[in-house]
Amino acid sequence: MTTLEIDGKRVEAKEGATILKTAQQVGIQIPNFCYHKDMEPYGGCRLCMVEVTENNFTRLQPSCAYPAKNNIVVKTNTERLVKGRKLIAELLLARCPNIDSVINLADSLGVKKSRFSPTDSDCVLCGLCVRVCRDVAKVRAIDFVGRGRNRRPATPFDMPSEDCIGCGSCAFVCPTGAMKMEYENALRWRKLPGPLRKCRYMRMGFISHKVCPNDFQCWNCEVDQRMEDLGASHPVFMLKEARAKEREKIGGFEILSDRLYDEGHIWVKRINGLARMGIDDFTRQIVGLVNDIKLPPVNSFISKGDPLCIISGNEKTFHLYSPIEGKIVDINPDIIDNPSLVSMAPHGRGWILSVEPSDIVQASKELLSGRSAIEWLRHESHKLYDFIREETELDLLPDKAIPPDFATTLKKDIWNKIDKTFFMVRQKRRVELHSVGQTDPGPKKIPDSS
Amino acid sequence: MEREKIKRIVSKHRHEKAAILAILHEIQEEDKQLETESLNYIAQLLKIPVANVYGLATFYSAFSLGKKGDTKIRVCSGISCHINGADEVNEALKSKFNLEMGETTWDEKFSLEKVHCLGLCSIGPNVAFNLVTYPKLNKERIETIIEILHKRTGDSK
């Protein structure tokens, strides 16, 4: 349990909470401008700075980002802080003298006018628009341009962005009204023919199809308006929940945010202390349709780098190796009956086996997740397309889907090279695995598929 | 720059997003600028949003969207050069080329920019003409150098 002191009060903090969130829980308000409850902290406005005493050392820290640690003493309203915040308000007021939200903020801090030389800007550079577009909508149609005082959020070349999905979240989060959604931009999709016409929810990725009685005019859509009222927020923030299970495509390959990945193209998911494993989309696309799978016996022990399975499809065989160490406790019975399930739903029903890991914490540390997994997959994708370009006659452009019979078209030596570069990274030793259908020495009898 | 060339540069850097500064450097060096099409194409090849590439091209002072001259004149404004009379050299350059800092001559032969330190603080004031640095400058010396340059490259006023 994390207990800390905020303004003299003992407060219990939730695990992983920041000082700001913890303070809000007990009704202590800390001024802020660039903070948004549904986004990663940015720490740009510096209004939420608080005095943190930790190990007999007092320092100012941004409460929006600083973790609520055990036994720290936090003061949110000392003279130094109040004076500093007033000055920040003065600076913001000098930058945006005609913006209501800035005037109100300054007013709440007791600042009526600024002594500094004014400029007439309508943007405080809180970065909310850029962040919501990049981190929440995952689009990045706008970004900062320039640096220092010349910095501003903008679309590339100040032209309507091709990447923009018109979700309007940038305008929604903007505290000053500087970010505006242009009507024309919203109309762009309406002009598209038939199946390309998309509703705002389709473009955000909530739904895959929609017939619209409002002629795709989101601003006339009751459902759309009600969604905003209901959540008192922009629908884009609900994406986070939806996205947790959602597949993202990196370099043409799916990646799931709730999985850990190994460099040998195995995904791992922690389920009740067990580690379930399967092949990733990268493997699936290369191998095509799986028609045979060989597996180690249940209850046997595998170490890191031991063979996990051998799958065959398109006249080619694949060796995959285990990224973790542990006892095999479960093998997916469905894939034994129907090996093609592995290629049909590699992240789902086509999972391969579960092990009881020797040290799950250590094992998960060594696996890739989140941003590092994405970067790795991007890298692998480039490597694969480079490889295809250099070694084969196929003229595959990056991002073009790999043909289903890809593996069939490859010569043996090239095939071996692919196997070696992409899949055998974990290999320690080669062990003969039993083909499905052969007698299994393990205690659990694997049903015969033939 | 032609697409083929950009493609070659990008694949030389293995389509890595981390190499984007190196990619932009190479294109900037050859084109003396980063054109809209180049930035769009880089983004497409690296599979990253254009906004990202455009942001970088505007954040780092080594890159420019507008054309820089064949000879990039970089005036050191480090503290050592400043106290040893960089302003005088600065003014001489500005008036000789009839340029402000950050501008390029109409014939795209010269562009003038300020850098914060060239790391040659004992021999300032310094001005770098592309890769050649001229040290220990004053008004007279820089004017002579410009005269010689003008003679060599044709007039540019």
Add this chain to the structure above:
Amino acid sequence: MKIKTMGDLDKLREAGLKSLAPKQLKISISMSTCGHALGADILYHELVKEKAKQGLKISIGQTGCSGFCNLEPMAVLRLHGRPPLLYTQVTVKKVKRIIQDIKRKKITKQGLLCTIGSDSVSGEPDPALNNIPDYKEVSPFKDQHRRLLENCGIINPLSVSEYVAMEGYSALYKALYQMDPEVVVDEVIQSGLRGRGGAWFPTGIKWDMARKAQHKEKFVICNADEGDPGAFKDRTIMEGNPFKLFEGIVLAGYAIGSHQGLIYLREEYPHTYEFLNDAVYTAKRYGLLGKNILGSNFNFTLKIIRGGGSYVCGEETALMDSLEGEMGDPRLRPPFPIEKGLWERPTIVNNVETLANIPHIIEHGGESYAGIGTEKAKGTKILSVIGKIKQPGLYEVPLGTNLEHVIFNMAGGPLNGSQIKAVQVGSPFGNFLSGEKLDISLDPETLRSMGSMIGSGVIVVLNQDTCLVDILLHTLSFFVEESCGKCVPCREGVFQMKEIMTAIYEGRSTMEDLTSLHDIGGMIKDFALCALGGGAPSLILNGIRDFRKDFEAHITTGKCSWTS
């Protein structure tokens, strides 16, 4: 040839010694960025031509910068049986004369500064060199304690054998074959080495945390984004003795369990970029980078990455953003780079000078390293003394050396016998100290107790002709132009400070503006996100306090009282 065993290393050492004490006359020209600027390449090519024309039996080599750019081009003359001779400000004409004199068995005295290590070659005193001092006795080298720069300007920077002859790579060999990574880290902790980039964080402790971080992939980043105006120590190390830096980087990798290193080099050093790439290529050829370094089973790759011309990218988290292909915005901490750094992997970021210290520590042990310096700051520091000074350049001295001694006895005092008005230690963030208060010890603690910092060791000397308002305004403009724009105090606050300072400079202000500067400066110090913003106001506030006359002159008369 790949070095695999101690025998290989010994063979290379012999070759290096031969190259450093050749049978026939050898002239090595200093060819760093500063040498180029002063015509070293012309000199080199003239010399090659002359050799062909006259059929001279000489060899022509090159060295790096020794830290005194105004004495460039330097030439090291190696005659059989004599210690090397160091000539300064060499021209084509002078070299021709030197060669002619040698033919007549004479040694040219003109331009000859000193010998390098008088007793290192032959034990007996040489009558021909009677009045020639050794470099340890002559300004600007005297009183220096050259640990990091010992080879700079003396050996060929791209010659592995010459570096090995100067004890190079024996530390790495020792570590790889006889020391566990923990022991390497322990030695660094023992040495008391602290980060030379300006933050002075204990290097060993940083390494220890990174070593303990559990991840199969870790990074060593060498921060060569030497952005502080006035600093050129990193360039000198990189151009003068790159293998020493590489050795330090590989040692860091070995210590923390990393196999990938990156040098983030500032964009304004194009020569250095080419040069370092050559050095990496050479190191790979000798098996000093890449797979199985020195025949061991340790692998380490090193890549040189060019920055984009942004000062804030010298801040470690902004630097990592830049390496990831993003804008260089400082990140919030925690998480710290040792937990989640580059690509969210454990990462250490160390300055060039810090890493160049490592071979010495491993070779001679942490305790011996800690033998010089102050109680809390061990080792030497390269000071970059510039401005209105007789002999500007790099002075490597033990930490705790007296500032007055450095300025007057080592660097020759102010230019043309003028009066020192102010000295800024730790430019661009350090305070301007008044000319009468220079009797201080140069170490981070002393300067911190004075409300200032030693930073990366840039010392700017100003004489009575300089106006502090002008200098402070110039420095502030630098901060404004280099602010990334992320946080309000730096972006808006420092900008407003510059506006006020401009008004003061132009005589459009009142004394009240000084109060405004005070208020705003105090806030920025506390509230800014990174050290760039947070460090900006201190020197202004101290400038107002210590050089009030300059400010008053500007405010009351509306012009500068110092410049005519």
